[in-house]
Structure formats: structure tokens, C-alpha cells
Amino acid sequence: MSYLVLARKWRPKYFEDVVGQDHVVRTLSHSLNNERLHHAYLFTGTRGVGKTTIARILAKALNCEQGVSSKPCGQCNACVEVDQGSYIDLIEVDAASKTKVEDTRALLDNVPYLPTSGRYKIYLFDEIHMLSGHSFNAFLKTLEEPPEHVKFLMATTDPQKLPVTVLSRCIQFNLRAMDNEEIVAQLEKILPDENVTFEPAAINAIARLSQGSMRDALSIVDQAISYTQGNLNEVAVRDMLGMLSHDFIYSILISIANRNAEELFQVVERMFERSVNIESALDDLLLKLHNLGLHKVAPNLVESRTDNVEQFRELAAVMTEEEIQLYYQIGLLGKRDLKLAPTARIGLEMTLLRMMAFHPGSQSDGKSADNSSSVSGKSNLNMTQGAQPQPKQAAALNQTGEIQSTEDWCHFASTAPNLKGMARQFANQVSFASREGNKIVLIAPPNASPSIMRPSNSETVQKVISEYIGQKIVLEVRQEATEIATPDEVAAKEHSETVNSAIERIKQEKIPKMLQQEFGAIPDPKSIQFPIDNPK
Template identity: 90%
Template sequence: MSYLVLARKWRPKNFEDVVGQDHVVRTLSHSLNNERLHHAYLFTGTRGVGKTTIARILAKALNCEQGVSSKPCGQCNACVEVDQGSYIDLIEVDAASKTKVEDTRALLDNVPYLPTSGRYKIYLFDEIHMLSGHSFNAFLKTLEEPPEHVKFLMATTDPQKLPVTVLSRCIQFNLRAMDNEEIVDQLEKILPDENVTFEPAAINAIARLSQGSMRDALSIVDQAISYTQSNLNEAAVRDMLGMLSHDFIYSILYAVANRNTEELFRVVEQMFERSINIESALDDLLLKLHDLGLHKVAPKLVESRTDNVEQLRELADVMTEEEIQLYYQIGLLGKRDLKLAPTARIGLEMTLLRMIAFHPDSQSEGKTADESSPVGGKANLNTTQGAQSQPTQTAPAATPNQTGEIQSTEDWCHFASTAPNLNGMAKQFANQVSFASREGNKIVLIAPPKASSAIMRSSNLETVEKVISEYIGQKVVLKVRQEVTEIATPDEVAAKQRKEIENSAIERIKQEEIPKMLQQEFGAIPDPKSIQLPIDNPK
């Protein structure tokens, strides 16, 4: 016997096996059991969600030799022949290939004749929206008042193209696209029976790519079984489908967050060596940004459905909510414009570069540079005259590169908060390590033992090393030890300073007349969260 593809082999034979369409199954089952049968049913929905399948089960239920029921026996001649596609009283019409009015009239000429062996003569129109306008007009009268022995079942992926006069004569069922969880559950039932081993992450990737279509999911599984020799693992499935691996996704987002264009293009180059699908790659990035956005407000929800919890947490720690939303919007626009780019690769690269270019730190740097210009950022054509008229502005305003020094914790805190070109994760690295010592051009730093791996990346160390060299005017080498220490980090120093200022402000407020009266009369005390400190607005 020749091989039968999984989509046909596992097509539901009764209503109980239908996945994800409970609202349709329930209505049809009640109608069949109570014999409240309409003469025309219209099934709408995207591809591969069960329109034709449910129509065939309905045809089987109407003509089962055991009687009309929501549970056809599956054993009688009528049930077997419907399953085999050879039942004489089930006339399936491919409307896409029989669009002419002559074809429709030829079919309708046979409507008055009684069924050959069944209870009902059933016409099943697939993709009925493809019929011509004249065909619909010829069909209307028969559709409105058919003989008692005739039932019309219609399926379409585009109900908007159907005339309202047809829609008003039918009971319409809208089949929804299936959830990824429903597709995964069904695949987990099917694959063991097919003697196929699998990783949950692999079938999750297949479910996502199928976009709610069970037929698409089973077709992809057929391909994956051949590709992996019945061992569905995530790496092989993603490679087969041209999808990005999780490592690539996280590497790209780390590079964007750190504004490291060199690392970014190194990862992109590796991606293209694997022949990935560009649109799918953007989808993967958008999905990960979606997960990061949700993690900011509902971490437990996201972590319960992902396999890379630690990486997700680390990435969420180095991105703000505003950055995530910005990157997501840029990614959406990049995907929209992908077809307009000279090549798909250029479209992807420019999208990633926009994420870096429009980073909030980039914008603030540009603003600072403009404001520091003697003429508000515009070119001064007469530089000599400008220097004479405004001598105080011609002197270099920011000279940390020439005068900066790092010999103590105070110096390190000042460097971490004021050094130019220190941004993103490199800045977070500087703020989360302690200054230990300096000997010549060697600076020793101490990081906490539980420091995030995202913060401790070598690329962050290299960036900070470069910025320090510019800051103090000589080449330095950084050494980082991970150990417990009592030396404060810049973040800890800043938090301590803020707490001291906050306590001082609270004490001053308590001494004022009105707050003192409120405290004596009502026991009211100042809310620390409501106090706006000068440190919160450095301007």
C-alpha cells in the first residue's frame, strides 16, 4: 500500500476527533440529535482548519444507515464510502474549476432526482466564492427552496466574496484558526503512533509556523520526519524551516541593546551562512520582543511557556520597557517595508541598524552634541569671528578624556556616571562592579558572584576598557574578579546617596508647620515615594 500523508491519515472521522472547533461541533451535534436540520450550511475559515472535514462528517451523519445522529457508526456502507470519497449521493464540487453558469445549471438539473442509496442527496461545494456572478444567480432559487431530499454544504476561505443573498439563505459557521497549544497537543498524540521521537520545542516551532492550520502543521511534520529520520529535534527543525535558533535571536538583541554594531553584523553574517528565511527571522525577533514586553508586566506567565527562562530574564534586565516597545515597532515597520528593499538582507540589516540609531541613548547624545555647539548645532561659517565674540564657548567644555583619573571608588563612581560613550550594557557593567585597585595601566574590578552573564559578557568588558583608555588618556587593561566584597558599586553608592537625601528631606518636611500639625492630629507621615528629590531631576 502506498504511503498516505499524515494530513489525510489523521483526518477526523467523527465529531469527537475534531480539534479546536467546539462551537461548531456542539451546534451541529444538537441539530442532528434533535433532527432540526437546515437545508444549507456554510463553513468559513482559513486553510486547514476543518471546513471540508466537518462537512464530510455531517454528510456521513445525515446518511448513516443506523439513522441520523451526531455519532455515525463508521461501519455501514454509507459511512465507509463517504470516508473513501466514493459515496454516490455525496457530490463534491470544486467551485474553483467549475465557475461557469453552464456548470452550475448542469448540476442543478439533477437536483430534483431522488438519492440513489442514501437518505439525502448532498452537494458539497468547496471554495464556493470562486463561482461567477451568473452562477450564483442561477443557484439562488434552488438554494432557497430545495427539495426535501437535498442538502447543500459549502466551504470557503473568503466569505466576503459571497453575495449577501447567498449568505442569508445559509446557516454560517466560522471556523477559527487553532491555538498553538491545540496543535501541539494533537501532534503529541499523533507522533508516538507514527513511531517518531520529538522534542517539545521542535513541535512548538512547527505549531507556530503553521499559523493555526492543522493541515499545514501535519504537512510540515511529514517533511520534518523525512529530514530528521523520525527524530524531531529543535535544531534540525529550525534548520529545515530556515528559522533562527534561540542563540541567534538572543545574540542579535544583546548586540542591539549594547549598540555593538560589530557584534551585530558578525551574527548576521553567521545567520546568512545558514540560509535563513528573512521574514521568518524578523518574526522570531518580534516574538521574542513580545515575550520580553510581557515579562516586564507578567514574568510568571511568560516563564511558564518558555524553555529559555534564564536568557529571557537576563535580556529583560538589560532592556527597559520603552526600548522593547521601540524595537518592536521598528521591527514591524521593517517587516512591512521588506519587499521594498533592494534585497531582503539589506532590509533586515537596515531594520537592525535603525534599532541602534534610534536608541534613546543615541538620541540624548545627539541632543547634547547639538546643545554644546555655539550656534545650536548649526555650522558656524566664520569660526574665527565666533571664537572672538564668544571666547568662553570655544574652550572645550567636556574634557574628561584629558583630565579624568581613576584611583579610588569615588573616581570610579564619577567615571560610571559621567564618562562619554559609555552606554547600554557597558554602562550597566560599570555601575554594577566595584573598584579594587590600580597599578600603572592595570585596573582591577570586583563583580558580585551572582552577576548576570549578560552583564559579564566579554564585549562589555572590552567596551569599558576602551572608554576608560579614552577617559584617562592612556591604554589600560581591566581585570575582573567575581567575589564577595564590601566595596560599594556605583549603583550602591547612588542608592545610598539617594536614601540620605530622602531621609533629610523627610526630616525637613516633618519640621514644617502644616506637616507637623497633620502628624499630631491624624498621625500622618510623609510618603517617601511622593517626594521629588533634586537627584531625580539632574537638570
């Protein structure tokens, strides 16, 4: 007996065998079991998701000699012949090759005649969107008032090309692309039955490449069985598919993390010796980065479905969340621009170089913080950690313990060693108004909090000032509106000016400039910190 390709051999024969389209199967089964039948069904969805398969099962369910139900017997002539593709009352039309109106008219001429042996005469149009406008017009009349004994089943990958008049006369079912897990689960069921051994990573790779199409997945498996002589191991399968092995992806990311360009390009060289598909290599890289990103928030979940946990943990340990996000973004853009690159290899190399060039200098990795500016993964500028800047006036003030002016008051409020806790807060939230002899007048804002205005605070400040200037003074505190700035207000204004000036300087630097051009990144003012000694 000749070899039957897997996609045909494992094509579902009953609704319960259909994978991933529960919503469609449930609705169809319900209407069949209740004989609430429509005369035209449209199945839409991407290639290889089961549109014509479901249509054929429906044809069987409608014509089974045991009666209309969601569970055709599979034994009667009608069931057997539909399965074999020889049932006379199931007329399959490849609309792609019968686009002309003459073809459609010839078909429709036969519609009035009763079915030869079955209950219904069923027309199954595949790729119905390929019919010409005239064909649709010719078809529409029949679709509006079909004879009782006729059912139209239609399948298309492109429902938007159908006239609204046709769409509105059909019951439409949207079949979804299967996710990788569903395809993998199905392959895990099929392969042991076929006596094929496999590595999970190999069928994962196949599932990913088949992009939601079970038929494509099975075609690739057919090919892989020949290529690997029935032993689907990851290396051979990836080799056949022109996909990178995970070892390559790991080596690339480790080289980038270590900023080892030489090692990186040795890996790239080896990749090209194996003629890998560059787009799929970038996909692999993005997939790994996606998993690494997830790992930062849900490590157990990711590790449970990762093949090489040790390698994965190593990568997760050397890369910060910000780095992962940035590399992912760079990888996406690299993939988008691949077709514009002079060659695919150049496109890939430049993408990898960019990942290395934009290596964020986050402080958490302890590798790159220096005393100049550096760039974090969020495209924020992190300057070396340190204290907040002190007011400019304060820094330039006298050190002799004098209070004559607002500048002196700021200096006192921020540096007087015995000024602590609430008393210091009080000093920073009042304005210096005047000093005459041993009397100092301070002004508190009208909305000052009661805890700040407690007499104990002003008493402490009076005591500390007396020590500070070496002369007993009397403090008078008025609560009223004033234009004179408090030390807190001076500091806030100073800080904002310093930050703005830092942002302006940062924007002129090379890497931030590139980040701005490439990603529209702007410095985050909150992320800017200053060295202790040199705030400017």
C-alpha cells in the same frame, strides 16, 4: 501499503475528534440530535481549519444507516464510503474548477432525482465563492426551494464574495484559525503514535509557521519527518524551514543591548550563510520581544513556556520595558518596509541598526546617562536627574538678606535656612506687598487654606525674617486678591518657561528629530529633569 500523509491519516472522522471548533461542533450536534435540519450549510474560515472535514462528518451524520445523529456509527456502508470518498450520494464539487454556468446547470439537473442509496443527496461545494455570477443565479432558484431529499454544504475561504441572496439562505458557521497551543497539543498527541520523537521547540516552530492551519502543520511535519529521519529536533526543523534558531535571536538582542555592532553583524553574516527567511527572522525577533515584554509583568507565566530560561532571563535583565517596546515598534516597521528595501538583507540590517541607534538612554540601565540630553524608550527626553530649577530672579538675587521686592521675597522663601515645614509653605504661598521701615505687608490669596493661615506660621516667618535681615520687623498679613505673584507662582511660571525652552531645544536634536519623523514621538514635559547646577 503506501504511506498516507498525516493530514489525511489524522483527518477527524467524528465531531469529537475535531480540534478548536467547539462552537461549530456543538451547534451542529444539537441540530442533528434534534433533527432540526437546515437545507444549506456554509462553512467559512481560512485554509486548513477543517471546513470540508466538518462538512464530510455532517454528510456522514445525515446518511448513517443507524439514523441521523451527531454520532455516525462509522461502520455502515454509508459511513465507510463517505470516509473513503466513494459515497455515491455525496457529490463533491470543486467550485474553483467548475465556475461556469453550464457546469452548475448540469449539476442542478440531477437535483430532483432521489438519492441512490442514502437518506439525502448531499452536494458539497468547496471554494463556493469561485462560482461565476451566472452560476450563482442559476443556483439561487434551487437554493430557495430545494427538494426534501437534498442538502447543500458549502465551504469558502472568502464569504464576502458570495451574493447576499445566497448567504441569506444558508446557515453560516465561521471556523476559526487554531491557536499555536491547540496545534502543539494535537501534534503532541499524534507524533508519539507515529513513533516520531520530537523537541517541544521544534513543534512550536512548526505550529507558528502553519498560522492556525492544522492541515499545514501536518504537511510540514511530514516534510520534517523525512528531513530529520524521524527525529524532530529544533535545529534541524528550523534549518529546514529557513527559520532562525533561538540562539541567533538571543545573540542579536544581546549585541543590540550591548551596542556591539561588530558582534551584531557577525551574527547577521552567519544567518545569511544559512539562507534564513528574513521575514520569519523578524517574526522570531518580534515574538521574543513580545515574550520579554510579558516577562516584565508576568515572569512566571512566561518562564513556564520558555525553552531556554537562562538565556531568556539574561535578556530580560539587560533590557528595560521601554527598550523592549521601542525595539518591537522598530521591528514591526522594519517588517512592514521589508518589501521596499533594495534587498531583504539590507532591510534587516537597517532595522537592526535602527534598534541600536535608537537605544534609549534610560537611567535605569546605568549605561548612558550623561550631562547632556538622552532619549528614553517612550521617546521622552530625560535630562540628568537633579533638583527642580529655582526661579530665575531668585538665582540672580542679592545674598545679603534684604527684602525689598518680590524677587527678594522669592529668594527668602526658597533659601532661608530656618524656614521649615508649614512656615515655608506659608512664605511660598503669599505675595510680598510692601515694606515700610520695620513693617512688612504680605498678601495671602482669599482661598488660602486654614492650615496655611494659622497664626503660628506667620509668627515663625516674622521671627525668621527678623533674623534674616538683622532687624526686628512686624509682619502684617492681609487676605485679599492681588496681581502680585507668590513665590510658588513665580517658580511655576519659571519652570514652565524652562521646560518649553528645553522641549524646543530637544526637538532640534538629531535622535528626537528622527523619532518624531519615524514614530510621531513628542517629548513628554513631565519627563524633563534638570541638572542641579545648570537649570538652563
